Amino acid sequence: MGQWLTNLRRPGGLGKDPERAQRRAEQLAAIAPDWKPRTLGRTVDWPRHYTGLTTLLAGGAGLEEIVPGVTHRGDDIGRWAARQARDWTLLNPEQQHCLDKVGVKPAARPQKTATRTSTKKGTDKGSNAFTRGVVALQQYIAREGKHVVGRGHIEALPDGTTVRLGV
Incomplete structure (x- = not known):
């Protein structure tokens, strides 16, 4: 069935007579x-992955158990579901509705916080970071x-700051 639909989706797949x-x-x-998913703004594999998700849920899996690495017929449904939640705003309203029905919600966006590794500003900042790195490495050795x-x-x-030496 999938191959037949794939053939129909090709240019001229429905015949030469318009x-x-x-x-x-x-x-x-x-x-x-949704036989021609591109007209709905999604890829051909979207319905297959969505069907895999609903099949896993109908089989008794909870949404929290369908994490990246959980597959259905060779497709990583967990990774796909996580990507849908992460990229929620890129989905069309129909896709969002389908996912919402089975409990998939948009992922919460973490708030970025400013971190300062130095109390100094200006041209000394890079020099200070280097110096702290040397001190940290000497301490480690x-x-x-x-x-x-x-x-x-x-x-x-000792001053309470940290240096990521392993990076």
Whole structure:
């Protein structure tokens, strides 16, 4: 069925006669309005992923269990659902309605907060960061006795500031 619809979606897939092609398009739209999803502003795989989501939910999975990595027939439905929530404003109203019906809501956007690593302003800022990095590395080497720092290591300085040495 999927391959047949794919063939129909191609240019000229409904036939060369424009009147017959229009009749066929109307017949398909009468039974499946989304048979040609690009006209609704979505990709061909959107209905397949949505069907996978509803199938998992109907099978007893909770929405909180459908996380990235949860698949249905080879499609990562968890990743797809997370992307839909994240990109909610890019979805058309029909897509938003469909997702809302099954409990998918727009993702909350985290608020960005300004962080300062230095109390100094101006041209000394980069120099100060470098100096703090050197102090942090000296402290780490003195304590650990090695020069190789793990990728995610954060060193706390005596003044209460931190330096991400592992980056």
